[in-house]
Amino acid sequence: MTLFVGLDLGGTQVRAVVAEPAPSGRPRILGDATRATPTTGRPDDVIAELAAGARAALESAGRSLHDVAAVGCAAPGPLDPHRGIVHVAPNIPGFERVPLAESLASLLDGTPVFLDRDTVIAAIAEGMVGAAHGERDYVYVTVSTGVGGAIVSGGRMLRGATNTAGEIGHWPVGLEGPRCGCGSFGCVESFAGGRNLAQQFGSRDAGDVFRAARGGDERAKALVARSEAALAALAIGLVNGLNPSVIVVGGGITEHEPQHVLEPMRRGIRERALRVPAAVAQVVPAALGPDVGMVGAVLSAQERVAGRGSWFA
């Protein structure tokens, strides 16, 4: 009963780890498993795969569910972390109004399952053992296929009225612009999200756009410049609106193209944010990389079981 399972439900992969709490704070990973996210359109198939992933990770660690105190699960939002229900996961066909925590618990012999949004889970992890360690006012931003985030203010996770707070990728930063996947326009994500960038350029992924820009392609350069301007606007807005001491930036695009993400955000704050909040705001890369979802899910479950989860509950 001393281990925790961390699950990360994504649009293409289901990932699982088994971990034990460590004195350093960062859980020690004992086993892991990765499986493809079913695209059958049946939520039960996805939940079964999550359960299978958990069991496979346990097997790879030579342990069983008897050793597990709780399961943490990161999933795309919007969702209800208290009741463990996913309202809708736009990247997983048919995944609507799914009582994920309860269904998964019943497939895992009743082991308690704690569900939370992937970006919230990432913010918990970065705050507890990552780049925002010890901070009480920070924002986690992911710049990847999409742009998302989570906000911690005064030592508490912002939840909002129906638990969707932190969806800062859909904060409009342009008065006009191309249509975003969310149906609006002008969102940060419409300019800086990988899927939108690739679509606007007509390529397979955002990496092609950055490569073409480096090769001198004018259209790619313009898209990259506009993405940088949107990320700068987001950073300025976060600093002026929320006065964080740290903005932690993760996600695939940040990892591969930091100079097109972190640098424009820092420059924007330096040159254009209000003086008092700008003086304390640092933009730093995420510390936990692509495993943040699983590590955060473990930490989140660990904290809830220990009764220390009130700051993000």
Added chain:
Amino acid sequence: MTLFVGLDLGGTQVRAVVAEPAPSGRPRILGDATRATPTTGRPDDVIAELAAGARAALESAGRSLHDVAAVGCAAPGPLDPHRGIVHVAPNIPGFERVPLAESLASLLDGTPVFLDRDTVIAAIAEGMVGAAHGERDYVYVTVSTGVGGAIVSGGRMLRGATNTAGEIGHWPVGLEGPRCGCGSFGCVESFAGGRNLAQQFGSRDAGDVFRAARGGDERAKALVARSEAALAALAIGLVNGLNPSVIVVGGGITEHEPQHVLEPMRRGIRERALRVPAAVAQVVPAALGPDVGMVGAVLSAQERVAGRGSWFA
């Protein structure tokens, strides 16, 4: 010792009320006074005028400082509400690094003075006895000479690392645009703030711009349309980013031109915000009008003295 003084320090006027707590929650005003804000560039002159305003309001109520439990004071930010220091009040010449609470208390025979930002004070008032009564997740927005606000999430005032959180008027909503008073561009205030609107049109105040737009002036119509687009973007961003149940909108422009403020915000949310947070977000006019600063200052002092001020402290 049952009365409270509420002070509102503005760029042109110092206003004061004396009030007593009432069972309805909304304090009963017993006397008031209004004085011009000194423009001598000496903070001491401004503080002396605040003290004189407090005494004049007491005199008009036939009461004295002996009857006063505490003084609340709303002031432009950025400021430190815990230490009672104004960092800088951009609209009051020379008002920088002023220990306002302490200096004012000493001019008022040691009566405790509680200082807070004008928009935070307004949010406290709207939450306690106004348009956000009973709400735990709401945003107060003022659209006036400038655009500002304050954020309440999970029943707590967002303060940020150095107490400037809520300055949402300087959230960029345009990737380009005219220079804002803050030195940046693209801010909500650069498009929708009264001073900027008037300046861009070349008139004395924003009222002229709205009048000219009604009269068919094309340049005025374009400025008003852009202001509406910026306010819609702000509303969408607030809903997506913070998931409030209510956005309370006050300020002079909102009072005089509600159809150019409230309506575009509502339409923006309805047409472009994410579905789950949009479903619960209402945009409502402020309930307390131009007296919100003084009423809120009274309420804020009242709550702090009663030990109930932790939600906004």
